[in-house]
Amino acid sequence: MDNLQKLEAQSVYIFREAYREFKNLAMLWSIGKDSTVLLWLARKAFFGNVPFPLVHIDTSYKIPEMIEYRNQLVKDWNLNLIVGQNKKAIIGKQTFPDGNVDRLTCCKLLKSTALNKSLSGEWSRLKFDHHTDQFIEDPNNESYTGVIVGVRADEEGSRSKERYFSPRDKNYDWDVGDQPPELWNQFKTDFEPNSHIRIHPLLDWTELNIWEYIERENIPTIPLYFDNGRGKRYRSLGCYPCTSPVDSESKNVGEIIEELKSGKFANIAERSGRAQDTDGGGTLEILRREGYM
């Protein structure tokens, strides 16, 4: 088995453990390349099926092509899509693009809070109805106790400390100083009422591994990752006011892999296009302790 086959097998193992151990399981789907690889691995684990809902947190500032691509895959692969949103903050213009809060607060409100309240079922969720191609209110308001997330250890400092199965307490807090032991593929699957477990099947993957796997498996990716003809492409996708494209002429997956291996990005961090990471030291750690992905 080569490296990618081993990574795939380990991720599949984690998916199957999660599926057996958690009654209310959901997977976060940010539409980016990592969570789309995650989605593909779920189909690997369950022989073409995805037997749990995918939760997307729509900040309303996502690049429009992302929403288009999301809805298309949902139809093509017959996925159960749930959408959560912080309507109050968006309507009340409590956002960074509206000029009323800073980037960090905006991330907290539109992502962390929306995520936590949607996962717990406190806020209503929308569900894609495959019969009418419309979104309807999700009749299920149970809280999810297992949440699968596509974070990778190589992305930034606090993620490099994660477990495959990582508990969050009832306030969604992550206690980084006291994480559960994890040995011999035995994970934390027992948890106190009102707490939940984040599950991380992609922890050992690097950005390069993700693209190599996309190439090998021919996974459909959103065209925003490729040169738009003007020498710009997105390396990491987020909200358009805080994510900028990088200068690059990579037009396809093969060219991106070359660029990461030996080209101009071989030595530059992936999230360098994400503004919220650089507003002061440890910012992403603070966000992540409070529930950010």
Next chain:
Amino acid sequence: MQQHRMNIVIAGHVDHGKSTLIGRLLVDTNSLPEGKLEQVKRLCEKNSKPFEYAFLLDSLQDEQSHGITIDTTRIFFKSKLREYIIIDAPGHIEFLKNMVSGAARAEAAILLIDAHEGVAENSKRHAYMMSFLGIKQIAVAINKMDLVGYSEEKYLQIKNEYEKFLEKIGIEPVAFVPTAAREGVNLNSLSEKIKWYKGKTLLEIINSFSKKDVILESPFRMYAQGVYKFAGHNNKRRTIAGTINSGSISVGDEIIFYPSGKKSKVLSIEEFYKPPKNIAVVGEAIGLTLTEELYIPQTELICKINEPQPKLTNRFKASIFWMGKKPLSLNKKYKLKIGTQNVSAVIEKIENVLNTSELQYFDNKITVEKHEVALCIVKTDSKTAFDLVHEMEATSRFVLVDNYDISGGGIINENMAEATVIVQQKYSDFEIALNNFIRENFPHWEAKPLGQEG
């Protein structure tokens, strides 16, 4: 071409310089993202703190303010030979469970000792845990040689002392190397400052670790992770999902399930979006369909009929490493997880308790404290299938769950079945089967396992 990847853990006593060593190695081999070094240096300047290579790794705010590593970090690192995940393990005793979590994933280890301070408590304890976890390839770096004036005498003294200890726990290190991580001595290249050392650099030693050979001749073992039958699934048969723990399996093989003892034959090997195949080997995540549709529980151990069989008993002897908040106690119920199976277990007897840094044994104990290793007799509620550690590692290891937390790791040394077990069966076989059937197929009835009706 895909490069191979190896997981390596760096362990040792607190403040002996593990994070500094990795940080310096990253800098010297140009493995850091552009601007990272400058960014950390600027941050140090801003906070009027002297720059430390460890800051490149200790990314948590608490870690930087206390100057220690709290949790293991995965660092991705590439040499000319292959890719590595280097696991930086915390050296503080309080974080031993984090160190064990990191080390359990490793194929090789570097043990680090501060030349100025010498062999310390956790230098020994960590080495013992490596041997407990079954890590065979270990190298020792005697670090901070700059603090002892690069003295060969001091180096040899520590080397001899540590070698003696390692021998007692059955570890034969592949190499010793004197280093001064902060100065970059002997990491990526040999240094003028230490002319008497003619061996390999640390990086050369790391590159010389060998990948574990895949042994296909071992008996086939696979813990089923679930039995799936999805609507719209191309194959209408039930598919048994799992990752092969050892050996190989082929279409047509006769197989047996434990503990149920049911038998069948492999009809097909299933994978999604891959060409069909007739054989699958250790490490692969697959699905199996059977020639006859059996009712099989979700998590049986699958073996081949014509190969050596596992043990199937409810009593065995095991070495248990304890990391629970409360001590391990006799006759208390724990959840035992082995492979994908869960059973209820009690510690019937604690034969002895080992202090892992002094290698002293204590008899007549009735509890095992945090960070101790004990030889125990474990009794489970129902029969469990396993192998012994010297026969097959993958199916001889378990964890104990206390309350909600994984609190101990165990390795099965001996089957204690026939000796004294007198089982008084409270329920008939039919009642047991009915209860299993209900729990399996009607989980929403929330029936409890027999004996736990409460």
